[in-house]
Amino acid sequence: MYCNYCGKVIQDDANLCAYCGKRVAGMVARKRLVRPREGRKVAGVCKGFAEYFDLDPTLIRVVWLVCLLCGIGFVAYIVAWIVMPEEPKMLPAPQGSMQRAPGQ
Numbered sequence: 001m002y003c004n005y006c007g008k009v010i011q012d013d014a015n016l017c018a019y020c021g022k023r024v025a026g027m028v029a030r031k032r033l034v035r036p037r038e039g040r041k042v043a044g045v046c047k048g049f050a051e052y053f054d055l056d057p058t059l060i061r062v063v064w065l066v067c068l069l070c071g072i073g074f075v076a077y078i079v080a081w082i083v084m085p086e087e088p089k090m091l092p093a094p095q096g097s098m099q100r101a102p103g104q
């Protein structure tokens with residue numbers, strides 16, 4: 001890949017550019033473990049995990065429910081609720097840009 005700052009070719013898995021020393025990891029749109037604002041049932045923890053691991057939210061909820069019944073899910077859910085940041089609020093796109101005709 002290329003460094004976004006100096007444009008030199010650097011290692012694909014590099015965190016820092018070897019030439020200018022700038023941090024390059026995380027510049028790509030990386031998946032983050034967040035609690036989505038849309039489609040949440042309780043706090044969005046299950047949905048967040050589902051989106052992060054690319055799994056069906058229902059599957060996560062079922063697994064979580066099983067853990068809950070075993071007595072470990074409740075604490076885990078509360079911990080996840082606390083540590084997982086809420087998804088940043090989506091700002092409406094400026095008029096005219098990012099708009100596509102329906103059906104495309």
Ligand SMILES: [Zn+2]
Pocket residue numbers: 003004005006007008017018019020021022
């Ligand atoms: Zn650089």
